[in-house]
């Protein structure tokens with residue numbers, strides 16, 4: 135069975151919500167949002183994120199596995215003229231049973247491919263928790279480079295974690 139990323143729509147809102155709540159619960163150090171932040175949001179909030187409307191600021195890709203999603207990643211855009219050249223990658227998560235098969239790479243490639251079709255976008259940025267080696271290595275393989283380290287970026291159970299800020303110029307090619 136081919137596990138390929140698709141652009142999610144509001145019809146996937148319930149599965150997307152379930153997967154992200156799992157992600158926030160399983161990997162509290164990896165995400166800025168928490169279960170408490172997101173669990174009370176109505177399904178309409180998740181549908182809005184996936185609306186795909188022409189003027190929407192966000193797009194989310196997912197890999198379907200049966201009735202559930204095995205992985206997701208999102209891209210957000212800023213319409214303000216001084217910063218519309220930068221898109222932001224967010225919410226990268228692959229369920230443990232589907233890791234190490236290239237899904238994370240496929241999701242990242244789909245998001246970057248879409249970013250390349252947006253004439254105004256020249257750069258994709260993201261943040262990754264310091265020490266999250268598998269995520270950082272994945273981003274580096276796809277052309278991301280660290281440009282700064284933000285100390286005390288996120289409060290977690292054990293204290294604070296730093297976030298590595300990474301960027302990728304869209305002209306870059308792995309080939």
Ligand SMILES: CC(C)(COP(=O)(O)OP(=O)(O)OC[C@H]1O[C@@H](n2cnc3c(N)ncnc32)[C@H](O)[C@@H]1OP(=O)(O)O)[C@@H](O)C(=O)NCCC(=O)NCCS
Nearest residue numbers: 161164226227228233234235236237238239262268269271
């Ligand atoms: C980071 C994360 C998204 C990576 O997802 P993934 O699907 O395992 O990613 P990939 O399979 O594309 O790549 C991961 C590894 O599998 C290897 N791999 C890729 N394709 C493969 C294949 N076909 N067969 C076997 N291994 C493969 C890669 O070499 C890579 O190795 P490494 O981790 O030792 O560097 C996943 O680990 C995850 O969800 N982590 C928790 C949440 C998180 O940290 N999110 C990032 C927030 S910034």
